Amino acid sequence: MKKTGAQILCESLVREGVEVIFGFPGGALLPLYDTFPQYPKIRHILVRHEQGAAHAADGYARATGRAGVCLATSGPGATNLVTGIANAYLDSSPMVAITGQVARPFIGKDAFQEIDITGITLPITKHNYLVLDANDIARVVKEAFYISQTGRPGPVLIDIPRDVFQQEATFAYPERLNLPGYKPTLFGHPAQIKKAAETINVAERPVIIAGRGVIISKAFAELKDLAEKAQIPVVTTLLGIGCFPETHVLSFGWLGMHGMAYANKAVYDSDVIIALGMRFDDRATGVVSSFAPQARVVHIDIDPAEIGKNVRVDVPIVGDVKNVLEALNQQIVPREHLDWFNQVDKWRDEHPALVIRESEACLPQYVIRQIYEITKGDAIVVTGVGQNQMWSAQFFFYDKPNSLISSGGLGTMGFEIPGAIGAKVGRPDDTVWCIAGDGGFQMTVQELATIVQENLAVKIAIINNGFLGMVRQWQQLFYGRRYVHTPLSGPDFVKIAEAYGVPALRVTDKKLVVSAIEKAMNHEGPFLIDFVVEPEENVFPIVPPGAALIEALEMPSPEKVARSSK
Amino acid sequence: MTTAKHTLVALVEDRPGVLNRVSSLLRRRNFNIDSIAVGHTEQSNLSRMTIVVEGDDAKVEQVRKQLDKVVDVVKIVDITSNESVARELALIKVKSTASTRNEIIQIVDIFRANIVDVSSDSLIVEVTGDEDKVNSLLDLFRGFGIREIARTGRIALTRGGAGPLQVEESKEVKAPKQQLKVPPSEAESPPDW
Numbered sequence: 001m002k003k004t005g006a007q008i009l010c011e012s013l014v015r016e017g018v019e020v021i022f023g024f025p026g027g028a029l030l031p032l033y034d035t036f037p038q039y040p041k042i043r044h045i046l047v048r049h050e051q052g053a054a055h056a057a058d059g060y061a062r063a064t065g066r067a068g069v070c071l072a073t074s075g076p077g078a079t080n081l082v083t084g085i086a087n088a089y090l091d092s093s094p095m096v097a098i099t100g101q102v103a104r105p106f107i108g109k110d111a112f113q114e115i116d117i118t119g120i121t122l123p124i125t126k127h128n129y130l131v132l133d134a135n136d137i138a139r140v141v142k143e144a145f146y147i148s149q150t151g152r153p154g155p156v157l158i159d160i161p162r163d164v165f166q167q168e169a170t171f172a173y174p175e176r177l178n179l180p181g182y183k184p185t186l187f188g189h190p191a192q193i194k195k196a197a198e199t200i201n202v203a204e205r206p207v208i209i210a211g212r213g214v215i216i217s218k219a220f221a222e223l224k225d226l227a228e229k230a231q232i233p234v235v236t237t238l239l240g241i242g243c244f245p246e247t248h249v250l251s252f253g254w255l256g257m258h259g260m261a262y263a264n265k266a267v268y269d270s271d272v273i274i275a276l277g278m279r280f281d282d283r284a285t286g287v288v289s290s291f292a293p294q295a296r297v298v299h300i301d302i303d304p305a306e307i308g309k310n311v312r313v314d315v316p317i318v319g320d321v322k323n324v325l326e327a328l329n330q331q332i333v334p335r336e337h338l339d340w341f342n343q344v345d346k347w348r349d350e351h352p353a354l355v356i357r358e359s360e361a362c363l364p365q366y367v368i369r370q371i372y373e374i375t376k377g378d379a380i381v382v383t384g385v386g387q388n389q390m391w392s393a394q395f396f397f398y399d400k401p402n403s404l405i406s407s408g409g410l411g412t413m414g415f416e417i418p419g420a421i422g423a424k425v426g427r428p429d430d431t432v433w434c435i436a437g438d439g440g441f442q443m444t445v446q447e448l449a450t451i452v453q454e455n456l457a458v459k460i461a462i463i464n465n466g467f468l469g470m471v472r473q474w475q476q477l478f479y480g481r482r483y484v485h486t487p488l489s490g491p492d493f494v495k496i497a498e499a500y501g502v503p504a505l506r507v508t509d510k511k512l513v514v515s516a517i518e519k520a521m522n523h524e525g526p527f528l529i530d531f532v533v534e535p536e537e538n539v540f541p542i543v544p545p546g547a548a549l550i551e552a553l554e555m556p557s558p559e560k561v562a563r564s565s566k
Numbered sequence: 567m568t569t570a571k572h573t574l575v576a577l578v579e580d581r582p583g584v585l586n587r588v589s590s591l592l593r594r595r596n597f598n599i600d601s602i603a604v605g606h607t608e609q610s611n612l613s614r615m616t617i618v619v620e621g622d623d624a625k626v627e628q629v630r631k632q633l634d635k636v637v638d639v640v641k642i643v644d645i646t647s648n649e650s651v652a653r654e655l656a657l658i659k660v661k662s663t664a665s666t667r668n669e670i671i672q673i674v675d676i677f678r679a680n681i682v683d684v685s686s687d688s689l690i691v692e693v694t695g696d697e698d699k700v701n702s703l704l705d706l707f708r709g710f711g712i713r714e715i716a717r718t719g720r721i722a723l724t725r726g727g728a729g730p731l732q733v734e735e736s737k738e739v740k741a742p743k744q745q746l747k748v749p750p751s752e753a754e755s756p757p758d759w
Contacts, residue, residue: 122587123594127637147637181579181640305631308624 005134006035012141026073028100031165052418054084059422075113090409094153126154134169151184188319197331203272213277222325261351264549290548384440387469414443448500504528601719661711
């Protein structure tokens with residue numbers, strides 16, 4: 001039976017189990033949108049800017065573990081997806097982005113709304129396709145979802161010209177895939193696993209650094225097994241937060257530029273590092289020459305190119321973390337490292353990162369902590385980028401995976417609102433808190449219309465300090481307090497929210513924080529709180545640029561804080 | 567680490583844009599390509615790319631692994647340390663006059679090259695050989711004046727029987743889950759990372 005390219009695309013998406021698409025129509029997509037009513041199984045969510053579609057697909061992917069799908073038209077629609085695709089690429093989120101393209105005779109002629117999106121997204125996609133024949137659509141869709149969701153996940157783009165949507169072809173969904181150049185290694189090599197076990201079994205001061213790979217691989221039980229069997233302290237990366245319950249006795253927070261001082265010290269002093277599904281990003285390692293100088297490094301990752309890229313590795317194991325740990329754990333000898341554990345525990349007491357300083361002012365850290373207390377940690381937190389992001393990671397304890405959703409690799413401001421939309425759509429029964437800075441909020445504020453249109457009960461907290469916070473902090477610490485273009489004016493956020501149809505209130509008094517959060521939680525439907533916070537509050541600890549992890553600057557004493565704010 | 571020229575050989579799917587994917591990845595990772603030569607292989611859907619890059623061992627290994635991630639790249643091997651036969655072809659248009667022509671012809675004979683075009687004031691010489699041979703011939707011709715040079719860049723095959731780049735008939739896989747049911751045995755040598 002003959003179907004049009006548009007119908008074949010919809011059929012293929014249904015076969016792949018796609019339940020929702022975040023999209024925005026346009027000329028090149030007219031034939032596709034005309035076909036959507038024939039496929040009521042696919043829910044289409046109309047956004048207000050294609051960047052919102054891409055970030056929502058990303059948030060959906062991180063919340064559910066399945067590929068998020070976004071759709072944009074040719075030309076400017078496609079280019080508006082680029083930031084969101086790059087964001088998904090750097091944080092290994094599975095995503096399939098579909099873009100319309102001008103009709104085939106017009107390609108390459110600088111036609112109206114024509115852009116070489118496959119060329120533009122070459123460096124930021126796992127793979128991409130320009131489909132020139134409707135007979136290829138089914139195979140391409142199948143390959144795209146497979147590539148996007150397996151191995152190290154990532155975005156795949158499919159570019160389809162307008163006339164291909166209209167072209168008639170026979171629909172046959174392929175049973176098999178033929179990808180000779182794509183064969184992820186899933187099982188670690190037994191000889192390497194043996195070597196790793198030997199290294200770990202004789203370690204005196206071991207540390208596990210668990211990253212997002214553990215979450216993607218769903219290796220939570222295996223990680224817990226390893227940690228408990230050999231009593232090894234567990235530290236996570238920012239994106240690994242939640243893979244190991246932060247309330248567990250062996251959990252020692254997260255490392256890196258704004259990580260806990262005791263986590264950084266443990267890594268620095270260790271003699272064996274067990275790196276699971278993490279890539280030694282510069283934010284996590286500090287200056288590489290001083291990273292864990294005494295440690296032998298066991299690195300388990302599904303992407304062979306990450307092993308040895310930034311840090312010298314002694315025992316490399318390419319494979320899926322869950323599979324490798326299953327095999328490795330059997331060879332681990334149960335042991336205790338009491339002296340080491342006590343040392344790291346002592347550091348935790350001496351360098352508490354999570355103490356909120358005494359103040360009458362409405363402190364951002366206090367706001368985050370109250371959101372944690374009132375939700376009892378049972379919420380998905382989607383953050384922006386910058387100070388609000390760091391405080392959200394520091395003052396909220398995450399016991400469950402995929403409960404912190406944050407743009408780590410690309411650090412995209414404006415991810416927060418559409419990311420929260422995607423998370424809520426993916427997990428509608430969970431509470432979703434969107435923590436936004438006043439800067440990032442203004443970047444994708446238009447998606448409030450999407451929230452209202454879909455009636456998504458997203459709770460939004462704006463950490464409003466009137467500054468581009470993190471940049472201001474660097475200007476204060478490293479550029480002689482010269483605040484060049486960082487004071488950020490904004491509209492009355494409460495009025496904006498209400499204009500979009502989201503009930504809102506403003507909090508300026510510390511004593512009213514708790515009741516505001518409770519009001520938001522009790523309200524059925526979306527709610528926004530504009531928290532006007534202490535303007536020049538800083539994120540501590542901070543490892544200055546070019547410094548080692550143990551050279552972090554920690555929270556100055558109250559007297560020092562008082563002097564510097566003059 | 568000392569930098570040296572490395573020869574990478576890749577088997578890639580013969581699809582439009584593959585060369586672009588490979589070269590843009592090399593550019594992005596800050597690699598300068600000395601030469602790229604691409605051509606068809608014994609299998610209809612695969613092309614073979616021979617890429618010469620300069621860098622230290624660790625950097626080149628990183629680039630090899632990054633190229634391996636490209637879906638269209640089926641296999642890629644650094645054959646620099648293997649025993650191999652490397653050749654390139656060059657066409658050289660060298661100035662010649664009645665008085666210098668004989669000398670040029672002598673040089674051409676010594677190099678076992680060929681003259682493929684003659685005009686009143688120049689000759690086109692075709693030479694095949696390894697890089698050193700081609701460079702030597704060019705050095706000798708400089709004295710006469712070189713008008714144009716066209717070089718193909720290196721192609722290479724490893725010596726001996728089965729090379730590291732033979733690809734079996736591409737196996738189809740059952741979708742959607744592709745899982746190796748049997749982990750590799752301990753007896754197998756560890757793969758490259």
